[in-house]
Amino acid sequence: MTRRLPRLRIQATRWPRYALVLTDTPAPECTECExxxxxxxxxxxxxxxxxxxTDWEPCTCWNEQRRWPLLPLPHRPRWLRRRNRGIDPWGPSGYSNEPPF
Structure with a gap:
């Protein structure tokens, strides 16, 4: 049996704090989970x-819990955070009633 090297990717996480982490990914050549x-x-x-x-059963080719923190990210200052994220300021109640010409 050959030992599989981890296939890593960079991912941003928010818990327990904002950070960039390296995570393991499933093996694309796995014959069980494809x-x-x-x-x-x-x-x-x-x-x-x-x-x-639906239940989810992870394959043995992948460990969901394997993570390596790389870099903690700072929180945005309170004055940069938007309060009305889902509302379009140019449309009535977030949606425009004009056709897109």
């Missing part, structure tokens, strides 16, 4: 048999 990193299992309600949700 590079998806795991398997989805749909399940139904016991009483009615209707769809109730």
């Amino acid at each position: 590079g998806d990193g795991g398997f989805e299992h749909d399940y139904g309600d016991y009483d009615t048999g209707e769809y109730a949700g």
Whole structure:
């Protein structure tokens, strides 16, 4: 059995604080999960048999918990944070009623 080297990518995280971290990714040549990193299992309600949700089972080619912090990122100052993120200031109530000509 050959040892698999981790396939790393840089990711920004917000918990426990803002930081850049290196994370492990699924092996694209994995024959079990075909590079998806795991398997989805749909399940139904016991009483009615209707769809109730999906479970996720990770593959052995990937460790979701493997992370290496690289660089802590500073928080933005309070005066730079926007309060109305979802509202368009040029449209009434966030949406424009004009056609896009």
